[in-house]
Amino acid sequence: MAERTYLQAISDGLRQEMRLDPRVFVLGEDVGVYGGAFKVTDGFQAEFGPWRVLDMPLSETAIVAGATGAALMGMRPVAEMQFADFVSCAWDHLVTVAAKQHYRAGTPIPIVLRLPSGGGFSGGPFHSQNPESLFAHIPGLKVVCPATPEDAKGLLVTAIEDANPVLFFEHKHLYRRIKGEVPDERYSTPFGKARIHREGDDIVVVTWGAMVYTAADAAEIVAAEGISVEVLDLRTLIPWDREAVLESARRTSKVLVLHEDTRTGGFGAEIAATVAEEAFEYLDGPVKRIAAPDSPVPFSPPLEAAYLPQIDDVVAGLRELAAY
Amino acid sequence: MATGTQIEVVMPQMGVSVSEGTVTKWLKQPGDTIARDEALLEISTDKVDTEIPSPGDGVVGELLVAEGETVEVGTLLATILPVGAVAMEAPPAPAPVAAPVALAAEPVAVAPEPPIGVAPEQPAAVPVAADAASGNGRTFVSPVVARIAAEHGVDPNAVTGTGTGGRVTKKDILAHIESGATAPPAPAPAALAAPPAPAPAAPTPVAAQPAAPPAPAPVAPPAAPLQTGEVEEPMSAMRRGVMEHMRRSLDTSAHVSSAIEVDMSRIVAARAQLKKEYQASYGVNPTYLSFIAKATVETLQDYKWVNAEIRGEKVITRPWVNLGIAVSLEDGKGLIVPVIKNAQDLNLLGIARAITDLAARARTKKLLPDDVQGGTFTITNPGGFGTFHGTPIISQPQVGILGTYALVKRPWVVQDELGQDVIAIRPLMNITLTYDHRLVDGAYSGGFLRDLRTRLEGWEQAD
Structure with a gap:
């Protein structure tokens, strides 16, 4: 048990899963060398190498489509949007393909989209939204919105284990403001339990x-x-x-x-x-x-x-x- | 009303917690003419049996519920058609009837002010739904308040509201029920009514789950086939009420009975002296029961816990005595306990008159729902048949019931003027107090009986 920020807890959970399961990998814009826009994956490329921490071109479509394809091939991708707002660029792949693939073809798409969301820091209309309800309306997607460091880690583990596309809304306002005791060991927090x-x-x-x-x-x-x-x-x-x-x-x-x-x-x-x-x-x-x-x-x-x-x-x- | 000239008679709500009634007898048949207020049928509910008068003049149309059938409050029982009506919708144009206007107008005029028996403007389950239409904030009732009100038989309009515009909030009505400020929510004292759920110990559980249904009906074993000679008949609403209440009372209270022998010489003498005067001047018979009731009310003033109630983990006492008098109906058809309200205010004559009145109305089915509610203590008097002892069952939620038994002449040891023991012939009566040992202990009940005996044996007629 250690006191961790909300951001550290997400980082810890992701690192833990990557160490445990070689199918888990990270992809996104600046997630590798730079360590992510908010530094969630800071040091990940050094530990896991460039093929498990992929710096992607500036295309959310490519990121989500690539994650979907990798999932089809048996991987467990965790894709980062720099800001949740930009997931709209990947709407078609997410909503038309990923959300319906299992229903349509019987092939699960176990992807996690990490979506830094929320306002409160003058980010304006493209960097502050909370678009969770858009995706809650799409059958086939799961929507997660942790509020505490402990939940952020435990829910991320559950999201990675889940066989469905999971939208993981991380609130930017909480990243470094909220601290809490987080178990060091691996644990998962169930979905659907308030x-x-x-x-x-x-x-x-x-x-x-x-x-x-x-x-x-x-x-x-x-x-x-x-x-x-x-x-x-x-x-x-x-x-x-x-x-x-x-x-x-x-x-x-x-x-x-x-x-x-x-x-x-x-x-x-x-x-x-x-x-x-x-x-x-x-x-x-x-x-x-x-x-x-x-x-x-x-x-x-x-x-x-x-x-x-x-x-x-x-x-x-x-x-x-x-x-x- | 679409029909305009037709009056509908529905099962009335006889008391706030009553949800159904049984048609016991139709006093008119289809085609009979009937005047307004003339008795149309008799009904039986778990509180009272009563006659339902016609809400207007006309001809009895259809009888929609058969005798013996039990229906929910608000169910259409019969229709009353206007006199001479054949087709129900006469054209407004001149008709070959002498006074068509008057005929058409009269039933319509009756409809707006329906007396008992006409569809109440509000449904039974939510007694305030109609009031909400008034648009007055005071009477808007939220769903949860309506539900709690229905479950506990409380009129939300009787509750002091602290919400916006005086609205009754959930907290208000729960506090009201908790405080016991309302008589109806307590299980009806008539020993008859299907009780509402017990008053909640804390408000929270009420909201969290629907209040316990009134005693789930036990699963009946498969009915044995009728043997030759056996007769089967449906149980009346009153019988079912008695059945349920008696069982529940035994399951609730820790019944203990104590008996005391009372020398009634002075009562017999006082009664002989008063009887003629009371009957001549007031038309009231000063029965032995009246004397005992009077002495009981006085004694209860000194023994608050015999006149009390257990509510959750609290003991409720009160300065007044609402004295229930058990009255059996003819042919063992049932039992009803009308209540003398504020019996402490009445002198012997007043009590005698109240007993006479209630007993007469109980037997002629003229009791009103209020007459059987709010009792705090009960007297039952089975001694008329010569029985000398019994162990009555307490009428919930009271904690005591007094039983009075046969007055018999017995040899009795008394002291003469020299202080010598001698045997005399005295009118003796056994009186029992059955009390709820959860609240009342043996010594306390013994003190009550002793003081009651002292009052009766030392009776001095004051008025």
Whole structure:
């Protein structure tokens, strides 16, 4: 057990799998000599050599298509997008080929796409998005959004072991800000099991990724006012832990869904709809969503702060629900 | 209403926790004319048996539920057609009837203010659904509050709301139920009603899972075939209520019975003195039961725990006594326990009158749901048949029931004026207290019986 940052935990998990399984290799832009845009694969090429840590041309299409082909040939590629936003360039290979190959031809595509995502550092519209809901909508893909170092490592191991294409959304805001105890040994964290980040009785906030911390800070503020808030970290969106969400919804009777992605068609809508369908008779208030507005992510720091859900926004939402 | 001139009679909701009723007898048949408020049928629910009056004048149309059939509250029972109606939709144009306007208008006028028996404007399960339409924030009821209200038989409008615009929140209604502020949620004192789930010890589990269903029906063994001579008949709603309640009470309380012998000489004398006056002046018979009830209410004031209730791990006591009087119906058809509310406020005459009234209404099926709710202690009086001892079953959620038995003349050792023991002939009565040993201990119950006896043996008629 050692204290590791979120970024170190991902790096550790990847290195561990590469040492364990010769089929696992890394490909992406600047992942080799440079060690990756965020230095997740720093030192990997020295340890594993240039054929297991491939610097790729500036083409996400080539990266995802190459990973898909390698997976078809029995490999376990872990492809890095420098920013999650650019995965859209590889949409066709990912959605048309990788997601459907097993259904169509019976051949699994065990690839992992590491997708640094999220805003909060003035990255603007091409370097700040959280496009998880786009892929959650595609049958055949799995979507993972870890919030803690321990989960980041354990979920990456599960992602690499999984026989399906897995989109691994790493939140850039958490990379070096979040530290936590991470087991040294190999372990895997199951998909589809939510984690109660904070216990509470009056309202449950269902969220994932960096918003887990925003929710927890807001919960701390309203706790002083006697409002007991549970923060449920979904960890993975596909599959998502419906049972845990419904259990918390039935127990607390008030649900706030929080995500950094834009509001319309965001994954929060799926959660809210499921709660309304399955736990209607247990609700004591409307299912509330807090999300980014339906707009590209602004560059300007004050505008971006207004755009991203902030602690104060969540506090206001919690107060409103508590008073309802 | 689409039909306009037709009145629908539905199974009424006889008390908040009642969900079904049995049609026991049709008093009118199709084609019979019926006046508004004239009795149309008799129904039996697990709380009360009662007559259902016609909600308007007309001719009885179809009877849609057979006698003996049990249907849910709100089920259409019958239709009342306007007098002379053949086709239900007479054209608005002039008709060859003397007063077509009046005829058509009358049933329509009746419909907007339906008395008992007409479709209530709200469904049974969610008693407030209709109110929500008023758009008033006070009466909006969220799904979870509606569900809890239905499960516990609570009217959300009776709960103080702390939500937006005074809305009743889940916390409000759970606190309301927890506090026991409402009589209905406690299992009905009539020893009859199918009880709501026990009051939750903590609010959380209620939300986490639906409250326990009211005692799952035990799986019945396969019915044995009828032997020659055996007769099978369906069990009435009341019988089923009694059956369920008796079993549940024994499963709930730790029943212990104590008996005491009471020399009723002074009561006999007081009654003889009052009887004529009470009957002449008030039309009330001062029964022995009235005296015992009066003395019991006074004694309960000193023994709060006999008049108490166990709610979760809390003991609930109260300064008032709502005294249940067990009344058996004719032919062993059932048992009902109407309640004298605030019996501590009544003198002997008041109690005698209340007992007479409740017993008469119980036997003529005129009791209202409220009459059988909220009891805190019960007296049962099987002594009329000469029995001298018994061990009654407590009416949940009470913790005590007093049994009174036959008044018999017995040789009794008393002291004469010189302090010598002599044998005298005295009217003696056995009185039992059956108590819930979870709350009431032997010494406490003994003190209660002793003080009750002291009151009866030393009776001094004040009024």
